[in-house]
Amino acid sequence: MEMSLLDTCIDAIRLLFSGNTELWSIIWVSFCVSMTAILISAVPAIFVGFLLAMVDFPGRWMVIALFNALMAIPTVVVGLTLYLLLSRSGPFGELHLLFSQPAMVIGQVLLCFPVLVCMSHAAFQGIDRRAWETARTLGAHCGRAALTIACEARFSLLGAMLAGFSRIISEVGCSMMVGGNILGYTRNIPTAIALETSKGEFSQGVALGLVLLMLALVLNFTLASVRGKGQLI
Amino acid sequence: MGLELKIDNLVKRFGTREIFRIEQLHVQEGQSLHLKGENGVGKTTLMKIMAGLEKPCSGNVSVTPNHRRWWSDRLHPDVIYLHQTPYVFMSNVVDNVAYGLKLRKGNRHDVKNKVQQALAWARLEHLAEQPAYSLSGGERQRLALARAWILAPRLLFLDEPTANLDRRSVSTVAELVGQLLEQGTTIMVSSHQSNTVTELCNRHLQLEDGALHEVESLTQVKRYA
Ligand SMILES: Nc1ncnc2c1ncn2[C@@H]1O[C@H](COP(=O)(O)OP(=O)(O)OP(=O)(O)O)[C@@H](O)[C@H]1O
Ligand SMILES: [Mg+2]
Numbered sequence: 001m002e003m004s005l006l007d008t009c010i011d012a013i014r015l016l017f018s019g020n021t022e023l024w025s026i027i028w029v030s031f032c033v034s035m036t037a038i039l040i041s042a043v044p045a046i047f048v049g050f051l052l053a054m055v056d057f058p059g060r061w062m063v064i065a066l067f068n069a070l071m072a073i074p075t076v077v078v079g080l081t082l083y084l085l086l087s088r089s090g091p092f093g094e095l096h097l098l099f100s101q102p103a104m105v106i107g108q109v110l111l112c113f114p115v116l117v118c119m120s121h122a123a124f125q126g127i128d129r130r131a132w133e134t135a136r137t138l139g140a141h142c143g144r145a146a147l148t149i150a151c152e153a154r155f156s157l158l159g160a161m162l163a164g165f166s167r168i169i170s171e172v173g174c175s176m177m178v179g180g181n182i183l184g185y186t187r188n189i190p191t192a193i194a195l196e197t198s199k200g201e202f203s204q205g206v207a208l209g210l211v212l213l214m215l216a217l218v219l220n221f222t223l224a225s226v227r228g229k230g231q232l233i
Numbered sequence: 234m235g236l237e238l239k240i241d242n243l244v245k246r247f248g249t250r251e252i253f254r255i256e257q258l259h260v261q262e263g264q265s266l267h268l269k270g271e272n273g274v275g276k277t278t279l280m281k282i283m284a285g286l287e288k289p290c291s292g293n294v295s296v297t298p299n300h301r302r303w304w305s306d307r308l309h310p311d312v313i314y315l316h317q318t319p320y321v322f323m324s325n326v327v328d329n330v331a332y333g334l335k336l337r338k339g340n341r342h343d344v345k346n347k348v349q350q351a352l353a354w355a356r357l358e359h360l361a362e363q364p365a366y367s368l369s370g371g372e373r374q375r376l377a378l379a380r381a382w383i384l385a386p387r388l389l390f391l392d393e394p395t396a397n398l399d400r401r402s403v404s405t406v407a408e409l410v411g412q413l414l415e416q417g418t419t420i421m422v423s424s425h426q427s428n429t430v431t432e433l434c435n436r437h438l439q440l441e442d443g444a445l446h447e448v449e450s451l452t453q454v455k456r457y458a
């Protein structure tokens with residue numbers, strides 16, 4: 001029997017608040033995998049962004065262009081590559097990582113790393129070179145001065161992390177290929193939505209979609225409020 | 234032992250363009266120097282090199298004695314360079330002034346006292362809690378001076394400290410610089426013309442056509458100009 005759109009939505013909301021363990025385990029998987037991925041990539045990616053903004057070396061612009069290009073790679077392509085590497089006959093087949101959460105984390109790290117690098121590079125470029133020089137002349141060693149610069153760019157860096165997180169929390173392609181959509185283990189929000197929709201079960205899909213929407217709203221409003229009410233230039 | 238700065242055959246180029254070539258300069262503790270030159274001759278570049286913020290293409294600058302530990306990548310702890318237009322960190326005035334002192338791991342109570350003294354010295358007490366970016370040009374210049382003063386530098390580079398200031402702010406800055414000189418700080422001030430601050434100096438250097446000459450007196454500086 002066809003359900004109307006309204007019925008689907010009502011059903012979805014009921015599902016969310018009824019403590020459906022299947023639904024919440026899916027949300028939990030999504031959250032754990034993506035948080036782990038972002039926590040692993042944040043510091044090294046921001047460091048690379050910092051180096052690209054502060055240190056001149058031959059071929060610097062090529063590295064920047066490369067990361068920009070990587071940012072635009074479709075998630076399924078990353079998924080396919082990782083699949084080939086991790087599958088039993090692949091070079092890392094011994095590790096037996098395919099269809100596991102660690103595989104999903106690796107995939108998401110690969111996906112968000114370029115986003116974090118490019119956006120933190122842009123964030124550091126927005127900082128005046130005098131900030132570095134001021135910190136140095138007042139006695140900061142290089143590491144401390146870098147921390148000061150990161151602190152000056154804190155809001156843009158948070159924005160970069162948010163952009164990286166948005167890329168991975170909502171991506172289907174890679175998680176599907178290397179995670180395998182195993183319920184309670186590697187089924188996350190996007191892969192669940194894809195599956196339920198293909199089965200014609202819309203209410204769970206809508207419920208999970210609502211969770212993603214809420215998450216996006218909460219994160220963005222939080223960032224906006226710590227940043228201030230958006231100063232006019 | 235008195236602080237000494239020595240320059241030997243210093244050359245700076247940007248790309249293929251040579252900015253300056255300085256054979257010798259010897260500065261002793263307690264001296265006050267005025268570095269004069271037209272726009273774009275390289276005053277800022279020279280001062281940044283002397284302060285260790287920029288690398289020369291050849292030749293070297295030595296500031297002795299240097300108590301920096303051999304493994305540390307800090308710059309000389311007694312030397313501070315103040316920008317032509319000071320940079321203020323994205324926080325309030327107090328945190329800006331405390332920045333260098335916090336790095337030296339003083340205890341928190343001392344830091345607070347010192348910051349209060351520095352603010353009083355630079356007449357910034359009434360602005361203590363204000364975000365530093367809201368300060369006017371003159372106030373920023375005083376903030377930069379307080380931020381340096383608190384670290385008791387022995388050699389201070391002031392890059393055009395009076396550019397863009399009105400006459401009253403200039404005389405305030407001159408007064409603060411005068412006090413630093415009385416405390417025995419060695420100071421080098423750059424400017425493209427003589428003013429109240431540079432009149433406090435007892436040595437005058439002219440950077441012109443990529444070379445540095447010593448000029449005997451103010452009148453001679455004026456003749457060059
Ligand atoms: N990073 C850089 N790359 C290339 N050229 C530079 C760089 N920094 C400075 N220059 C050039 O070196 C010259 C000297 O610059 P500098 O800022 O030292 O001059 P200045 O004497 O301080 O001038 P002003 O009185 O305007 O402050 C200028 O012609 C400038 O264009
Ligand atoms: Mg200059």
